[in-house]
Amino acid sequence: MKSLFDLSFNRYIAPTVAKIVYILAMVIIALGYLIFVISSFRANAFLGVVVLLILGPLVGLLYLVFIRIGLESLLASIKTAQNTAELVRLAGGSLPPEGSATSSAYGQGPSQPYAGYPASPPAP
Secondary structure, X not given: OHHHHOOOOOOOOHHHHHHHHHHHHHHHHHHHHHHHHHHHHHHOHHHHHHHHHHXXXXXXXXXXXXXXXXXXXXXXXXXXXXXXXXXXXXXXXXXXXXXXXOHXXXXXXXXXXXXXXXXXXXXX
């Protein structure tokens, strides 16, 4: 509960809420499946059997897979952010040194080319 009021956003609540969201999604998909089956049986018995055995489970499974993939990608990006913050903390929290390959990304000037390669190809 304390993470909800963290205005600096140093703590992520998604990893703790993801299980609840996934369980709620499974319950909602199951209820939608039941409603879909009941309404299709009311329309036609053959359609009801097709929805009960083929269409309903297939649609429910696809929705569950998409929700799972979305939650996993959210959690993976959060884990990447946490690991990156830990690496920066272990490195001392400073920007890359001047002349490194990534220093131009931080606005510290152009990066130096690799010393083992000539700047241009030799003339024939």
